Amino acid sequence: MFAAAHVNYAQTLSRFDPLPRIIAMDDFDRGFCGWTQLVGNYEDSLDAMLPGYAQHSSPMLSTLPHWDAGSHGGVDGDYALKIATRPRIGAQNVAIKRLTFRKAGPIRMEAYLTFKPEASALKLSETDVRSIGFLFDLQVGDQMAGSGHRVMPHMRFLNAADGKHIQKWQFKRQSVPIVPIGTENKTISHYHLSPDGWEDLAGGDQKLCYNEIPTKVNWHYIRFDFDLASMQCTGFRCNDREFDVSGFDSIRLPAMKNLWCMLNLAFFAEADADKRALLYLDSVCLSGDF
Amino acid sequence: MRMSTSAIVARNVVWEGTSTTEPYEGGWAREAIAFVRALKEPVGNPGRAYVEVSPDGLNWVREGTSFALPANADEVTFARINHFGTWLRIVGEQPAGSSIVVLVTLHLKS
Numbered sequence: 592m593f594a595a596a597h598v599n600y601a602q603t604l605s606r607f608d609p610l611p612r613i614i615a616m617d618d619f620d621r622g623f624c625g626w627t628q629l630v631g632n633y634e635d636s637l638d639a640m641l642p643g644y645a646q647h648s649s650p651m652l653s654t655l656p657h658w659d660a661g662s663h664g665g666v667d668g669d670y671a672l673k674i675a676t677r678p679r680i681g682a683q684n685v686a687i688k689r690l691t692f693r694k695a696g697p698i699r700m701e702a703y704l705t706f707k708p709e710a711s712a713l714k715l716s717e718t719d720v721r722s723i724g725f726l727f728d729l730q731v732g733d734q735m736a737g738s739g740h741r742v743m744p745h746m747r748f749l750n751a752a753d754g755k756h757i758q759k760w761q762f763k764r765q766s767v768p769i770v771p772i773g774t775e776n777k778t779i780s781h782y783h784l785s786p787d788g789w790e791d792l793a794g795g796d797q798k799l800c801y802n803e804i805p806t807k808v809n810w811h812y813i814r815f816d817f818d819l820a821s822m823q824c825t826g827f828r829c830n831d832r833e834f835d836v837s838g839f840d841s842i843r844l845p846a847m848k849n850l851w852c853m854l855n856l857a858f859f860a861e862a863d864a865d866k867r868a869l870l871y872l873d874s875v876c877l878s879g880d881f
Numbered sequence: 882m883r884m885s886t887s888a889i890v891a892r893n894v895v896w897e898g899t900s901t902t903e904p905y906e907g908g909w910a911r912e913a914i915a916f917v918r919a920l921k922e923p924v925g926n927p928g929r930a931y932v933e934v935s936p937d938g939l940n941w942v943r944e945g946t947s948f949a950l951p952a953n954a955d956e957v958t959f960a961r962i963n964h965f966g967t968w969l970r971i972v973g974e975q976p977a978g979s980s981i982v983v984l985v986t987l988h989l990k991s
Contacts, residue, residue: 622884622886623886628889630889637892637893637920638893640893645892645893648888648889648890648892648903649886649887649888649889649890649905651888651905651906651907652906652907652909653906654906654908654967656906656908656937656938656967657937658936658937658939658940670909673906675903675904677903709938709939710939711939
């Protein structure tokens with residue numbers, strides 16, 4: 592159905608620098624590519640879902656349509672994956688892809704993305720999106736039970752806070768309280784995207800191209816390297832900047848009994864005004880060295 | 882193969898008075914069905930749901946389709962929607978004193 596689905600696969604890949612094995616090459620001109628909303632855990636009743644998760648909604652395939660200029664389109668096609676928050680300060684939304692890994696070795700995530708607030712005002716609105724970012728949710732294989740962990744590297748671009756234009760990359764290693772869900776001792780929940788506990792990435796200040804009205808967007812390249820053997824981040828790049836990740840660390844939790852070899856990748860958006868924050872993913876390439 | 886998706890646009894949300902789902906962008910789809918399920922026993926008299934379309938996700942207009950909201954827990958009501966352009970949302974209108982806890986889903990197909 593998508594004309595751009597016929598775009599040469601190699602042409603799409605040439606925009607990336609993947610490791611030898613392509614795990615997923617998600618070009619949203621082909622559809623949702625296995626990306627869905629991050630739904631919260633529950634048992635017996637949806638009322639058990641933590642409020643942070645209850646606000647999440649389904650991602651969309653968007654042409655970045657704007658009231659004044661029409662559809663913006665993606666890097667090389669019509670569609671991008673759109674993650675939209677509700678129009679409330681502090682609102683968040685998350686889209687996720689759920690896999691497991693074949694080898695506990697190096698992986699690389701690359702993406703072309705952009706963000707804007709909903710264009711509901713005739714102003715630049717550069718401080719209306721608080722943050723956009725991504726996280727992995729990883730757990731060792733079952734042979735490592737007893738010694739391994741569930742590891743959740745988080746990275747966000749703190750665009751603005753309390754109306755100030757901040758523009759810096761941050762990570763999170765501070766875990767949040769775990770809440771038992773239901774009565775059967777099978778499910779827990781924890782809202783790891785809570786606004787507290789973020790730390791600055793060393794040298795992580797970066798001014799991104801934002802453009803001059805709320806309906807003009809420019810696509811950015813990000814690359815995140817992680818080693819599933821050591822469970823350490825080994826590199827991070829955004830556009831022309833390679834960052835020092837020696838101080839980066841991840842949320843680490845005891846391994847959970849249902850999550851062996853989990854390889855989840857999620858992207859999120861957060862509003863800093865009573866206006867929807869919109870994160871668009873043109874394409875995501877996940878690769879590994881195996 | 883045709884493409885399709887199911888989108889959850891309101892989940893475990895209490896509707897009273899006039900309520901709306903978040904805007905959903907589905908310009909790739911040729912057709913849609915909206916389902917509303919009552920997750921709990923509704924209070925009072927059931928209201929109606931209305932389909933709305935928009936040129937920009939900001940300004941909304943009634944598309945013309947409406948359907949009854951469920952009258953009982955786990956009852957499902959729906960409407961078929963064709964030729965909606967890019968944006969869709971569902972609006973619920975409840976009589977004074979009535980409320981319903983809804984699961985609203987859109988099912989789009991190319």
